[in-house]
Every structure is written in C-alpha cells, then in structure tokens.
Amino acid sequence: MMRNWKKIASVVYGYAIARLALNTYLYFGELPLEYEQGTGKQEELDRRYMELLGWHLDGEYAKVLEKIEDFRREIRQEMETVVAYSDAVQIYEYVLNRIERRFVNGFSGTEMEIETLVGNVMRYLASAKDSTLQNQRIHEILRQLPIRFTRQKYFSMVHDALTTYLGADYTGLEEVMYLLRCGSLIEFSQRYDSSYGKLNGILDDLRDLSFKDLTKESYDKTSRQVKEAGELLLNLTEYYNHLGEMVNDLYLLCLTGPEAMRDVEKEASAFAILRGLWGQYGKGSRKIPQDIFEHLPNLEGVQEEYFEKYQQLSFHQEEETDPLVSRVDRLMSTSTFADLEENQRQGHVTREDLEEVVATFFAELETIFSSSQKPVMRAIMATTLSYLPICFHSPDELQCYIRNSLDCCTDLAERAICMELLQQMMEMDGYELV
Numbered sequence: 001m002m003r004n005w006k007k008i009a010s011v012v013y014g015y016a017i018a019r020l021a022l023n024t025y026l027y028f029g030e031l032p033l034e035y036e037q038g039t040g041k042q043e044e045l046d047r048r049y050m051e052l053l054g055w056h057l058d059g060e061y062a063k064v065l066e067k068i069e070d071f072r073r074e075i076r077q078e079m080e081t082v083v084a085y086s087d088a089v090q091i092y093e094y095v096l097n098r099i100e101r102r103f104v105n106g107f108s109g110t111e112m113e114i115e116t117l118v119g120n121v122m123r124y125l126a127s128a129k130d131s132t133l134q135n136q137r138i139h140e141i142l143r144q145l146p147i148r149f150t151r152q153k154y155f156s157m158v159h160d161a162l163t164t165y166l167g168a169d170y171t172g173l174e175e176v177m178y179l180l181r182c183g184s185l186i187e188f189s190q191r192y193d194s195s196y197g198k199l200n201g202i203l204d205d206l207r208d209l210s211f212k213d214l215t216k217e218s219y220d221k222t223s224r225q226v227k228e229a230g231e232l233l234l235n236l237t238e239y240y241n242h243l244g245e246m247v248n249d250l251y252l253l254c255l256t257g258p259e260a261m262r263d264v265e266k267e268a269s270a271f272a273i274l275r276g277l278w279g280q281y282g283k284g285s286r287k288i289p290q291d292i293f294e295h296l297p298n299l300e301g302v303q304e305e306y307f308e309k310y311q312q313l314s315f316h317q318e319e320e321t322d323p324l325v326s327r328v329d330r331l332m333s334t335s336t337f338a339d340l341e342e343n344q345r346q347g348h349v350t351r352e353d354l355e356e357v358v359a360t361f362f363a364e365l366e367t368i369f370s371s372s373q374k375p376v377m378r379a380i381m382a383t384t385l386s387y388l389p390i391c392f393h394s395p396d397e398l399q400c401y402i403r404n405s406l407d408c409c410t411d412l413a414e415r416a417i418c419m420e421l422l423q424q425m426m427e428m429d430g431y432e433l434v
Contacts, residue, residue: 005325006259008313012252012328013260015306018299020249021270024053025296027242028277029288041195042239045075049243050281052250057275061254068254069340072247076337079240084187085199086233087383091185092206093226094379096219097421098146101413103216114406116434117419122399124431135390137429138398143386144421145402146409147378151369154381159358161388166354170345176387177357183383185372186364202229211375244336252331255324269298307332 048071055063121141128134147154158180165173181187194200202225209222276292310332315325330338369377392398409415423433 009256009259010261013256016249016252018302021273081191084191087182088188095375145405148408164389179387269295
C-alpha cells in the first residue's frame with residue numbers, strides 16, 4: 001500500500017461523509033418535488049440512489065461498487081440532455097431578445113452613435129488586465145453582435161478558427177466541438193427525450209413560430225413560455241448536479257472507507273442523518289424529524305475543513321499514477337461529472353483529423369439550417385462563433401469587424417438592442433462609458 005494513502009483516504013472520507021449527509025438533507029428538504037410533468041424519471045433515479053445508500057448503510061460496499069459507476073454514467077448522460085435542452089432554449093431566447101424592440105411604442109433607436117460605441121468597446125477590451133480576461137470579453141462581445149453574413153462566410157470563419165487545434169492533443173478539439181454542437185441545436189436534435197413532455201411542447205411551439213409575423217400578443221406568450229422552460233431546466237440542472245454530488249460522495253466513501261481514520265463523533269452524526277432520511281424515504285415521507293435536524297450543527301464547516309486539507313496534501317509520484325488515487329482525485333474535482341478515465345485517444349490533431357471533424361459538423365449543421373428560420377440561424381452563428389478561438393490578427397481587424405457588424409444590420413430595432421446589450425455588459429463590469 002502507498003505510504004500516503006491512509007492520509008489521503010482519511011481526509012477524503014471525512015469530506016465525503018459530511019457532504020453526503022448535508023446534501024442528502026438538502027435533497028430531502030429543499031429540492032422541488034416535481035421537475036417535469038408526465039415523467040417518472042426523477043422518481044426512479046431517487047429510488048436507485050436511496051437503494052445504493054441503503055446498501056452502504058448496511059455495510060454492503062461491494063454491491064454499491066458494482067452498480068455505482070454505471071449509475072453515475074447514467075446521471076451524467078441525463079445532465080448532458082438537460083444541457084442540450086438549455087442551449088436550445090437559449091437560442092430562442094436570443095432571437096426573442098433581438099426582436100423585442102419591435103413591440104415598443106415610440107421606439108426611435110439608440111442614443112449612442114455606432115462609432116462612439118465601438119470606441120468604448122475597444123477601450124473596454126484594452127482595460128483588461130490580462131489576455132485571458134480580454135479573450136473572455138471578446139467572446140462575449142461577439143455573442144452580442146448582430147450577424148449578417150452568408151453560410152459560406154460563416155463556415156469559412158469556423159474552419160479557420162479550428163485550425164488553431166492542428167498539432168494539439170485531441171482534448172481541446174473535442175471540447176470545442178462539443179460546445180459547437182450544443183450551441184447549434186445538433187446535440188438537442190440527437191438528445192431529444194420524449195419523456196420531457198412539457199419542455200418538448202414549448203420547444204415544438206418555438207420551432208414552428210413565424211418570427212417574421214409575430215404580434216405583440218404572440219411575442220408576450222412566447223416570452224412566458226421561454227421563461228417557464230428556463231425555470232424548469234434550472235430545476236433539472238440543480239437536481240442532476242445535486243444527485244451527481246451525492247453519488248460521487250457515496251463512491252468516495254466506498255473507495256476510502258477501508259483505510260480511513262475517522263472522527264467518530266462527526267461520523268456518528270452523519271450516519272444518524274443518513275439513516276434517519278433513508279428511513280423516512282422508506283415510509284414515503286419527505287418530512288424531516290427534529291432529531292435529525294439536531295445533528296446538523298456537528299457537521300457545520302466540516303466539508304470545507306477537509307477539502308482544504310485535501311488541497312494541501314502532497315502526492316508522491318507513485319500515488320499520482322495509481323488508478324485508485326486518480327479516481328479519487330477525479331471524484332474530488334470541482335467538476336461533478338468529470339471523466340473517471342484518462343482520454344483514450346493518443347497523439348495530436350492532424351490536418352486529416354481536423355477536416356474530417358469539420359466536415360461532419362458542417363453536414364449536421366446544414367440539416368439544422370435547412371429547417372431553421374433566418375433569426376434562428378443567426379442566433380446559432382453568433383453563439384457558436386463566441387465559442388471559437390480568437391481569430392483576429394490585430395485590434396484594428398477586430399474593431400473593423402465590430403463596426404461592420406453594426407453598420408450592416410438594417411433592422412434598427414435589432415441593432416438598438418445589440419448596442420444596448422453591449423453597453424450593459426460594459427457597465428456591469430465597472431467600465432464607465434465615454
């Protein structure tokens with residue numbers, strides 16, 4: 001056994017048992033009881049989590065380990081589906097934001113001139129303290145600008161930006177392609193889940209809507225639908241993140257428990273909470289008895305204390321490469337759904353690899369574009385371009401792009417809202433407009 005493993009196991013166990021107890025308490029008492037009408041998916045996932053928890057409480061760790069990795073993978077897939085739905089709703093929200101001014105009585109455009117705004121934007125970018133912050137700001141600005149170019153121009157811009165990944169490892173390319181697929185409705189089209197009846201109904205309505213013929217009444221109705229979908233997806237996101245954290249902690253307890261040194265008092269409080277909640281679930285009740293509540297003060301600040309200790313641990317070379325330690329470290333990651341295995345694809349991105357990936361993406365995107373209205377296509381273009389590496393060679397080239405984007409937008413209402421969004425973004429970041 002590695003010389004440092006007992007210390008690692010003890011710290012991780014203390015962190016996981018405290019967080020598991022508190023998260024299960026939160027899940028029991030505060031999360032919404034309904035997440036989607038017409039589906040029992042969340043109820044079934046709840047049942048399976050409580051089954052795993054019950055096995056752990058009874059000391060049947062082997063049974064937990066046999067099932068928990070597949071269960072974690074399933075939750076991750078569900079979360080990716082929710083992300084795809086969220087990105088789809090955001091595309092339509094983008095469209096609605098840009099036509100809102102059509103329905104404002106007495107609209108007369110924006111007070112600030114284009115040249116003045118462009119000057120403010122460039123000074124705002126120059127005020128960034130480092131290149132990382134500056135790139136973040138550029139991406140957000142690109143997302144807000146009106147889009148007025150052809151598919152061919154867009155495809156060329158995407159292709160040129162992706163050549164940045166030539167010679168790099170595959171991870172970066174895979175990550176950006178996932179973002180592009182999410183921001184272009186491709187992931188949504190492939191992850192469409194018939195069990196999400198309410199969300200599907202809203203998104204079907206949005207897809208069939210004629211944005212050109214929208215009235216004030218239909219705009220207001222659609223805006224309410226988008227808001228309702230956003231709230232529902234926020235609940236689902238919270239649910240899957242929460243469930244993912246609990247499963248991670250249960251997994252950590254099984255991996256570290258055999259070697260961990262325990263704080264008996266804190267562990268007893270955690271197990272009292274978990275056993276009490278598990279018993280209530282078995283009775284079909286979400287009511288939390290007072291005796292469970294009384295154990296909470298004993299766990300106050302415990303997970304933060306142990307996480308700080310974990311960050312201070314010094315890992316030796318043989319531990320960093322050990323599969324068990326690697327798995328524990330990934331489960332302790334701030335990313336709830338981090339991969340537990342190393343990326344299997346070795347080597348670097350070649351020209352042939354890149355062209356194949358890009359061709360596949362463009363073919364899928366053509367299918368999306370062929371069934372989308374122009375405002376939706378523009379929303380997809382703006383969103384996806386904001387995910388790509390910066391491809392401007394100089395500040396002057398970027399300034400020219402920003403100015404042309406605004407000048408070429410003949411829809412005064414859309415241009416006004418885009419300029420207003422840019423102003424709001426700068427002001428919220430503390431920049432004083434000139």
